[in-house]
Amino acid sequence: xxxxxxxxxxxxxxxxxxxxxxLTSPKQVDFIEVHSENFFGxxxxxxxxxxxxREQYLVSLHSTSMxxxxxxxxxxSYLSRLKKLTENIDPFLMSEHACFTxxxxxxxxxxxxxxxxxxxxxxxxxxxxxxxxxxxxFLGRHLVIExxxxxxxxxxxxxxxxxxxxxxxxxxxxxILLDINNIAVNSxxxxxxxxxxxxxxxxxxxxxxxVAQIHxxxxxxxxxxxxxxDDHACPVxxxxxxxxxxxxxxxxxxxxxxxxxxxxxxxxxLINEAQKARDIADAILTRSSxxxxxx
Amino acid sequence: MRALFSNExxxxxxxxxDEEPSxxxxxxxxxxxxxxxxxxxxxxxxxxxxxxxxxxFELLDSDxxxxxxxxxxxxxxxxxxxxGQWGETFTxxxxxxxxxxxxxxxxxxxxxxxxxxxxxxxKDQTFERPSLQLLSDSEPEYITVIFNQNVKVIxxxxxxxxxxxxxxxxxxxxxxGAMKKAQTALLSIPKEHWTMIYxxxxxxxxxxxxxxxxxxxxxxxxxxxxxxxxDMVSSDHDFVFEKWLIAAIERNLIYYFSKDKP
Numbered sequence: 001x002x003x004x005x006x007x008x009x010x011x012x013x014x015x016x017x018x019x020x021x022x023l024t025s026p027k028q029v030d031f032i033e034v035h036s037e038n039f040f041g042x043x044x045x046x047x048x049x050x051x052x053x054r055e056q057y058l059v060s061l062h063s064t065s066m067x068x069x070x071x072x073x074x075x076x077s078y079l080s081r082l083k084k085l086t087e088n089i090d091p092f093l094m095s096e097h098a099c100f101t102x103x104x105x106x107x108x109x110x111x112x113x114x115x116x117x118x119x120x121x122x123x124x125x126x127x128x129x130x131x132x133x134x135x136x137x138f139l140g141r142h143l144v145i146e147x148x149x150x151x152x153x154x155x156x157x158x159x160x161x162x163x164x165x166x167x168x169x170x171x172x173x174x175x176i177l178l179d180i181n182n183i184a185v186n187s188x189x190x191x192x193x194x195x196x197x198x199x200x201x202x203x204x205x206x207x208x209x210x211v212a213q214i215h216x217x218x219x220x221x222x223x224x225x226x227x228x229x230d231d232h233a234c235p236v237x238x239x240x241x242x243x244x245x246x247x248x249x250x251x252x253x254x255x256x257x258x259x260x261x262x263x264x265x266x267x268x269x270l271i272n273e274a275q276k277a278r279d280i281a282d283a284i285l286t287r288s289s290x291x292x293x294x295x
Numbered sequence: 296m297r298a299l300f301s302n303e304x305x306x307x308x309x310x311x312x313d314e315e316p317s318x319x320x321x322x323x324x325x326x327x328x329x330x331x332x333x334x335x336x337x338x339x340x341x342x343x344x345x346x347x348x349x350x351x352f353e354l355l356d357s358d359x360x361x362x363x364x365x366x367x368x369x370x371x372x373x374x375x376x377x378x379g380q381w382g383e384t385f386t387x388x389x390x391x392x393x394x395x396x397x398x399x400x401x402x403x404x405x406x407x408x409x410x411x412x413x414x415x416x417x418k419d420q421t422f423e424r425p426s427l428q429l430l431s432d433s434e435p436e437y438i439t440v441i442f443n444q445n446v447k448v449i450x451x452x453x454x455x456x457x458x459x460x461x462x463x464x465x466x467x468x469x470x471x472g473a474m475k476k477a478q479t480a481l482l483s484i485p486k487e488h489w490t491m492i493y494x495x496x497x498x499x500x501x502x503x504x505x506x507x508x509x510x511x512x513x514x515x516x517x518x519x520x521x522x523x524x525x526d527m528v529s530s531d532h533d534f535v536f537e538k539w540l541i542a543a544i545e546r547n548l549i550y551y552f553s554k555d556k557p
Contacts, residue, residue, distance in 0.1 A: 037377045041416025045497035048419075065376030071304055078376045101376065103308040110372040112308060113339050114332055119303050151328035154303050189328075227327055229335075 008248070008281040009255040010274050011060065019049045021267035022057075028271045031058035031092065033257050037065050039089075040081045050089065060093040060213070060257070061086060065111060067101025068131045068145065069118035072109060074102065079138055086139055093213055093255065095144040095177045096135075098128065098165060119154035120164040125171075132172040144212045145169075146177035147202075149185035149230035161186075162205035175212030178203075178251075180243040181219060181259075185230045199243035203250050211251040216240055216277060217259040232261035236273060241280065248284045256281060311336065312372075337361075340368045343378035348385060348408040351401060353462040355394075363394070379416070382409065400453035400481070407455050407501065410447040410492045414499035417445040422544055423551035433554055435522035440515045441550045445494035448504065448512045454480035456490045456503045495547045507531035508539065512548075 011031035014022055022032065032053055039050050053059065063082060066074055086094065099115040118124050136142055145168065147161050159167075165176050180199060187198035218234035236244075236258065248254070258273045310322040311332045341364045345352045352360050367388050373381040386409060389395055390402040420443045429438055449455070457480065460473035480488070489509025491502050504512065507528045514524040528534040543549050 037379070040377050040379070043419035044414075044416045046416070048497060067376075071302060075376070081377075100304050103304055105308065105312050105372055108372070108374070110308075110312075110374055111376045112311070112336075113373050113378065114335050116304070116307055116311075116332070151331040152307065152324045155323075156303055227331060229331055 008253040010278045011257045012270050012274050013259045017264050018267050029274050033060040033062050036061045036063040058092045059089050061091040063096045066096045068096050069128045070100040070102040072102040093144055094141055097146045097148050099148045115148050117150035119156035120159040129171045132174050143174045144177045145174050146179050147182050149182040151227050153190055162202045166206055169210050176210050177213040178211045179215040180240045181217040185228045188228045195239040203246055211254050214254050214256045215259050232259050233263040248281050340364050343381055347382045347412040348405055350404045350408050350459050350462055403451040403453050403455045411499045414445040414494050420550050422549050426551035429552040438521040439553045441553050443550045446548050447492045449490045451488050452485045454488050493546050493548055507534035
C-alpha cells in the first residue's frame, strides 16, 4: 500500500536479517533507513543489496558513530567514508545523534562504541554547532539530529534537551529527528515516569517547523527498580503511539520510521508496525485537513 | 580537543572504561547507569568480534572468549567508529596471549577469519580480460600479476583450512571429514599448510593450496615478476602454469596483468 501525494512517508530500519525480504516482497513502505557504518565497506554483498534497495526506495542514512557533541574532532577518515557512501546512495535524509562518542583513554583517541549523553550547556551547544557546521559543509547536506536515551545525567546541564536541540537547529540549519521512545526512556529513568507529560512538554518545546523525521521504537520492560535500556527489541508501546499522535498533530506529515534492532521480528511484523504508524498519521492528518476545510 | 582534559565527557568515559569503583565514586555518576554503558560496550565488542572471528568463537568456551574480548577491548579500544573494522590487531593480541601456548593454531585461525571478514566488504573487482594479451605480447620477465584485492594467501604450520571447514561448512559430512583431517594433522609432525581466500562474486571462499601453488602465488603477490615466480616452482612437477591460469581466472583471483612492477 503506497502513499498518496502529501501523505506522511513511512519507513522501516533495514537490518541484515531482512535483506532477502526487502528485495523479494512487494513494496509496502516508502523508505528504508540503514546504519551508515554498516555500509562503509568498498564493495561486497551488503553494499550491493543497498544499491538494489535504492533503486526501489528512498533511503535514509542514519549514522551512529559520528558523535557530534564530542569535544574531539570527528576523524577525517570517518567523514570521508560517510561522504563516499552519501554520494553513492544519495539519501533523502541523513541523521545522527545529539551525543558524544570520541574521547581519550591513556592519551589515545578512542571511540566509545555507544551513544553517550552530553551536558546541555551553552558551551556544549557551541561545540556541537561547530561540529554540525563542519560536517554539513563537508557533506554538502543538512543533517537531522536525534535526541538520545541516556542512563546517566549531568549536573552541569541547565538547558533541557529540547531547548538545546531547538537552538542547535536555529544556529546550523539542521533539523530534529524526534525519537519518541527516547523521551519515554528518559522520562522513566530520570523523571517521574509520566511519559505522556514528558512527551507533551518535549514536543511543545520544539518549533513547529524544526522536526524532519520521527523515530518510533519499543524496548524491554526493566526489573523493578532498574533503569530502562533502550534496546529496540519490542513493538512500539501504547504511550509512544500516543506521543506519535501528538507529534503528527504538531509537526504535520513528517517522515516516520519504525526502528527494531534486536530480537528482530519477521518482516511482516515489522511491516504491520509501519502500517500502524501510517494509519495513525493518516487519521490525524485527514482530521486536520477536514478541520481546516470547515473553518 | 576544545576544553580542559577534566571535562564531563572525559569523566563519563573514565567511569565507563576504568571499571574501578573508586573512579566511579569520584566521578559522581549513578552506578546503575554506568553499569548499563559497560554492559553495552562489552556486548557490542563481543558481537563485533564474534562476527569478524567466528572460528575463534567456535573454538573457545564462551567464558574464555568473553574474557578475551574484555582484555582485547582494554588493550585495543575501538578508534574508528565502525565495529566492523575493529579487530585488525586481534591476531597479534592472540599471538602474545598465554592462550596460544595451549592452542597455538588460534592466531593463524584468527588471521584467516579476519581476511574472510575483510573480503566480505572488499572492493568488487573482476578480471580485466584485455590484459591477458600481455602474456602473448611480452616476456614473463616483464609481467607482474595484480591480484584481486580480496585474494589472500596464508602459510601456516596448522591445518587452518580444515579447522575452519570443521566449524562452518554447510554440509555436516564435510564438517565431520574436515574435523577428522584437522585432528590428524594437529597430531602429526608440523608441516607447511597453504590456504587461499578468494571471492569469485560476493561470498569469500577458502581453499587449500599445494605447496607449489602457495609458493608461486606468494612470490607473485610479493611483487616478483611472472618469470621469477615460474622459476621458483620450475622443479615442482605438480605445477602447470596454464592449468593454474585457467583456474585463477575462473576463481576471479587476478585483477589484471601488468607490464610494470606494481
